[in-house]
Amino acid sequence: MSSNLKIQGARIFDGMGWHEDAVLVVEAGRIVSIVPENSAGCTGETVDARGHILVPGFIDLQVNGGGGALLNEQPTLQGIRKICEAHARFGTTALLPTLITDTCEATTAAIKAGVEAKAAAIPGFLGLHLEGPHLSVVRKGAHDPSLIRAMEEPDLDQLLACMQALGCLMVTVAPENTTIEQVKRLTDAGITISLGHTDASFLTACAYAAAGARVVTHLFNAMSGLGHREPGVVGAALATGTLFAGIIADGFHVDQAAMAIAIRSKQGPGRIFLVTDAMSSIGTDLTRIHLNGREIVREGGRLTLHDGTLAGADIDMLSSVRIVHERLGLPLDEALRMASTYPADAVGIAEQKGRLLPGTDADFIILTPELALKSSWIGGRKVFETTVHM
Template structure:
């Protein structure tokens, strides 16, 4: 029988409240609770956090690559393992490897790789995010327009076949290339339908949300803006309480002032949560890489095509949390929720992840008081030590 562990000497944030002079008690990969050290069972293994911060592990629902690997280039279980390990260095304990618009065959191999990653219990693997190919040409961003197309019956069948395979499955689509009926069919099976890369208007987004769409992909980017007569996708995302919205917190994709306005304006219960939209550069020394045969350049915290079009982000989750806390002047607990509790809610995995509560997975990060990495723990096991 595995001995229980207790993480001692930390200031603990459970996703709701801070706890001082308490310990986090684990049994295997599950949290037993937060309690006084004097109340620990006999024989508990003690692990000191050295007076640092212990917070819920970060959950990233949009990760295109890491560790020098792009999911579009490699879809096998080893590629997924590399991506998850690269992001664990920065506190991410659960993520959705994300396939950017590609061919039917590449998508099929991605799903097969994800099934294998699930079977092998790859640490940090939560499921898949298929971003495209059913997007709007007008708001394509860095997606290859030659690969963008309407969702046909075979596409829908492939999506529905993924239902229940993973802890979470997300699909980004645009109303221009998917129908309300297709969105409802996917949502009814538990697939997280996210609306993005779309130039449609407010009323259409509301209609698709009523059909079951749950999130909006990288708020402000690749979507119709908030206007005074047409609120656009941005207005619908902020005004529609049922919708959650991911946002890239790097100061490049969205101006901090716009981020602050959005956070103050969002109707609930849906929340704005942090995504990295990270590419293969995270955890690597790459200066460039290729996507669908086009070179993407890494310069000054930006990733761009040759014409300057932004192509994903060069930021990790911990840096995103620091940005939200320091540049947006958010309380640290709220910045942490945007990287843990809120994405867990959006992905429908809050019964297992996103907070440090009894019965949930023992996924957590130990940070210095200056928000630098100490260690990352997934399922009660330390997977990274700075």
């Protein structure tokens, strides 16, 4: 399949608005234009998408695994390839493979694999998300407390050294184990700092946001809650306009009413966006997986340690979009923005991804009117197509 093509007849959402019976024109892997049907010339192939919906490909900034691979257990180029391929089957065309708190050796291996994946131009690989180890033991969640520690100079040097090679790097930290000065140095280098797994106060979270922290990791989960006298990290995430916040919409991590309240109350321009927090079970029939030597059980849509602690999520991005659209009642265009436009904005790649505008990467998916996936495209090339008749 050529990367020069036109896709015709679809209802197209470009990240901002809808185009009816339109044609998407792609050249050299980038969007050229969206024009009325029968008015577009193209030197490449023509794809008939009549009766379907074409939207920006999903961007997932927190993906622990998929297709049987967990980054912690397989911090290799092949592991990252498996993860990206697995999530393309559910509409995700760009993602950050995410390393949960682990040893220094595992972190180094994951960074090396990420640099290799970037150099190899693995379809769907956006960069890395290092979720820990500089978190709070009090809010550890499923993270191994024996591996949580303060950020030291060698850690900071390692992050600064790999940023340019990776292109996109997100690091989740807690103020309990990271200083404001360290956050400033990291964000000045272009690294996206996210606050998570922290019991910090509202004022502390606001101070870290002022220092450059840009995101909050899985809103509500593993953080100080919204109280009427101490608004906590949740309050800071909602009240601070510069902060974006990821949210897990599987129905287990956050109650639907809480999700709806948060979305309505979030101060902008920062927005709430969807993350899957997916584990290696996605795209497989696995019922048991392992993290740091501990068993995680998959049952009833949940992933838990043996003590009942949630350990990642068993959901894909397309299912997340359906949930916020169908159960929360969000307009479809807003649900789609939460899975593409807003995460692109959160990590500063809006000029390349998250919208189907001239010059952006031709990362898009084709859906049925019922929001079932027909195909996924990265850089104008089809990377997945369902074999089920629609």
